[in-house]
Amino acid sequence: MANRTDPDADTVHGANPQFLVDRIVRVKIYNDAYWKEYCFGLTTESLIDEAARLDYVAGTYGGRRRPSRFLCLFLKLLQIQPEEDVVMEYIKQPELKYLRALGCAYLRITARYLTIYQTLEPLFADYRKLRYRDMNGKMSIIRMDEFVDWLMREETICDVLWQKLL
Amino acid sequence: MATAEYKHSILWRGEDPTKTRFKPAYDGSKKVTRYRRGQAPEWAEEGKKVQKRQEKPEEDLRKAKRRRQAAAVVLEADSASSRLARLQRSETGEERKGETGTERLLRHRQIEEAVILEAEPKDEADVTEEKKEVLKEELDLDLKPGVAELSFEINEEDEDLEIRQLRREKMREKALSKRKIEEDVLKVELEEEQEEVAEESEYESESEEDDPRRGPLMKPVFVSKANRETVREKEMIEKEEEDARRKKEVRALERKAESKVLLIDKIQEEAEAERLAAEEDDRSDIELLDDDDEKNEAEEYELWKIRELKRIKRDKEERLQRQKEIEFVLKRRQMTDEERAKDDARLDAANPKRADVKQFNFLQKYYHRGGFFQDKAASGEEALYLRDYHEPLEEEKYDKNLLPKAMQLRRGEFGKKGQVKHSHLTDVDTTDMSAAWSQSSKVVQRYQEKMAAAKGVTNFERPSMKNRLQ
Numbered sequence: 001m002a003n004r005t006d007p008d009a010d011t012v013h014g015a016n017p018q019f020l021v022d023r024i025v026r027v028k029i030y031n032d033a034y035w036k037e038y039c040f041g042l043t044t045e046s047l048i049d050e051a052a053r054l055d056y057v058a059g060t061y062g063g064r065r066r067p068s069r070f071l072c073l074f075l076k077l078l079q080i081q082p083e084e085d086v087v088m089e090y091i092k093q094p095e096l097k098y099l100r101a102l103g104c105a106y107l108r109i110t111a112r113y114l115t116i117y118q119t120l121e122p123l124f125a126d127y128r129k130l131r132y133r134d135m136n137g138k139m140s141i142i143r144m145d146e147f148v149d150w151l152m153r154e155e156t157i158c159d160v161l162w163q164k165l166l
Numbered sequence: 167m168a169t170a171e172y173k174h175s176i177l178w179r180g181e182d183p184t185k186t187r188f189k190p191a192y193d194g195s196k197k198v199t200r201y202r203r204g205q206a207p208e209w210a211e212e213g214k215k216v217q218k219r220q221e222k223p224e225e226d227l228r229k230a231k232r233r234r235q236a237a238a239v240v241l242e243a244d245s246a247s248s249r250l251a252r253l254q255r256s257e258t259g260e261e262r263k264g265e266t267g268t269e270r271l272l273r274h275r276q277i278e279e280a281v282i283l284e285a286e287p288k289d290e291a292d293v294t295e296e297k298k299e300v301l302k303e304e305l306d307l308d309l310k311p312g313v314a315e316l317s318f319e320i321n322e323e324d325e326d327l328e329i330r331q332l333r334r335e336k337m338r339e340k341a342l343s344k345r346k347i348e349e350d351v352l353k354v355e356l357e358e359e360q361e362e363v364a365e366e367s368e369y370e371s372e373s374e375e376d377d378p379r380r381g382p383l384m385k386p387v388f389v390s391k392a393n394r395e396t397v398r399e400k401e402m403i404e405k406e407e408e409d410a411r412r413k414k415e416v417r418a419l420e421r422k423a424e425s426k427v428l429l430i431d432k433i434q435e436e437a438e439a440e441r442l443a444a445e446e447d448d449r450s451d452i453e454l455l456d457d458d459d460e461k462n463e464a465e466e467y468e469l470w471k472i473r474e475l476k477r478i479k480r481d482k483e484e485r486l487q488r489q490k491e492i493e494f495v496l497k498r499r500q501m502t503d504e505e506r507a508k509d510d511a512r513l514d515a516a517n518p519k520r521a522d523v524k525q526f527n528f529l530q531k532y533y534h535r536g537g538f539f540q541d542k543a544a545s546g547e548e549a550l551y552l553r554d555y556h557e558p559l560e561e562e563k564y565d566k567n568l569l570p571k572a573m574q575l576r577r578g579e580f581g582k583k584g585q586v587k588h589s590h591l592t593d594v595d596t597t598d599m600s601a602a603w604s605q606s607s608k609v610v611q612r613y614q615e616k617m618a619a620a621k622g623v624t625n626f627e628r629p630s631m632k633n634r635l636q
Contacts, residue, residue, distance in 0.1 A: 127470035
């Protein structure tokens with residue numbers, strides 16, 4: 001019940017926006033403690049607070065492929081489907097870089113290609129440090145522009161399959 | 167003659183026993199020598215006196231008497247030196263009335279004066295040294311329990327009275343000490359032996375009789391059980407053993423308790439570690455790297471520049487590539503067939519289709535490359551794919567026809583249970599080909615034809631007049 005997409009939400013790429021995340025990963029997120037405790041009943045405003053507490057960007061990691069908080073919030077965004085303005089605001093704000101990264105990811109997966117190009121390309125100028133945790137659990141430092149570059153080019157980041165941009 | 171008396175007649179009935187003289191079977195004149203254990207036979211007793219048996223006990227008594235008489239005679243004859251005579255003389259005391267002390271001493275004791283053979287001039291120091299040596303020699307106490315032999319070594323070289331006196335003193339001391347030791351030993355022995363006997367007095371006399379040279383021993387005294395040292399020693403040993411046992415037990419208990427405590431600690435530690443791991447707070451399980459952006463701004467900027475430039479370069483190259491492709495496609499569309507063929511040839515030459523197909527040896531194993539990652543194989547990224555997997559191995563290089571039939575297999579096939587190199591059915595055909603009907607000779611063929619009434623089956627010639635006549 002709590003995992004249903006907002007009934008007012010539009011379809012994204014012709015399907016339930018939550019289905020953009022693979023079923024296996026999705027189930028993992030649903031069973032996660034963080035999801036159950038903190039991501040329940042999040043709104044766009046409370047999401048900002050949660051995003052402020054983010055520590056690193058990651059998909060699933062570790063032996064049992066534990067979903068990261070970033071990924072949980074990402075799915076939450078897909079679930080509540082905020083409006084584009086809101087997402088833009090997420091990206092534009094300069095203070096919380098992890099929120100910005102989150103916004104970028106969401107935009108990349110849901111928005112139209114033109115919007116993506118127009119919004120994400122200026123972000124190449126942002127060279128702030130982000131903590132990244134790879135699949136093995138190892139922490140490393142990446143830069144925001146690198147992250148955006150990945151979003152634009154790679155097929156799989158953070159265990160989510162992105163359609164290739166034209 | 168057929169009479170009963172005639173010995174050789176048929177009517178002879180044997181001799182009349184009453185008429186013959188009786189001869190006993192036992193002949194006493196012959197002496198039979200019997201062998202008895204332990205006794206040597208007669209012929210061996212050469213050196214022995216066989217006369218003993220012949221003597222009678224009466225003779226023995228007579229002999230003893232004679233002996234005694236002879237002894238008595240001997241005694242009386244030698245009166246001067248015999249004890250008895252001496253005693254007799256001393257009782258009377260005739261000869262010794264006007265005797266002085268010295269004369270008496272002279273009578274008793276013969277003092278031999280030391281005779282000097284050689285006299286060497288000695289220094290005082292040497293003399294003292296000699297004395298010392300002598301003393302040292304005599305102080306060598308022989309602590310063996312046994313006969314206390316006092317060795318009187320009369321060195322004719324030492325004429326000093328002093329030395330002699332010293333020596334005598336030393337000997338006396340030696341004797342005393344030896345006696346003491348012996349006494350102690352005997353005491354111990356006696357105590358051990360006589361734990362049950364209350365009193366004894368026989369030992370005294372016995373020991374005295376044994377060896378008159380032994381000094382007087384301590385009289386063995388009975389020691390009651392309470393005072394006996396041996397018993398006490400035993401008790402002490404037992405006590406010690408018990409103590410040791412008790413200590414051991416105590417220690418074992420302590421160790422048990424210790425190990426228990428250790429185990430508990432360890433279990434607690436493990437539980438804690440598990441709990442910490444189970445909590446798996448996102449922040450706690452890993453050290454977060456520094457996220458600060460204000461550090462090294464200049465360096466960051468430089469790095470960013472590099473990245474940016476690389477990206478730009480990459481984009482350009484991609485665009486170029488795309489451009490080229492489009493151009494090529496357009497160009498090719500405009501080509502004629504011949505040109506296309508030429509172009510194909512050119513391209514083929516540029517990209518050889520595949521490396522030359524290797525010639526395989528007999529029974530060389532073929533290794534399949536696999537269908538995945540062939541783009542990497544083609545591009546040469548992965549070094550593994552650049553290897554040639556159809557190089558023959560050492561075992562594949564030689565002729566396998568030399569091996570027995572069972573071993574003529576590919577690499578890795580030999581020795582496996584159920585390995586059957588299936589070639590073809592005729593290989594395993596076991597029909598016996600020596601039967602007459604299975605051999606393909608002309609006779610058989612003719613016969614078969616005849617039986618099948620197929621006379622002219624294989625004759626493909628046209629019927630002609632020539633053959634017909636025959």
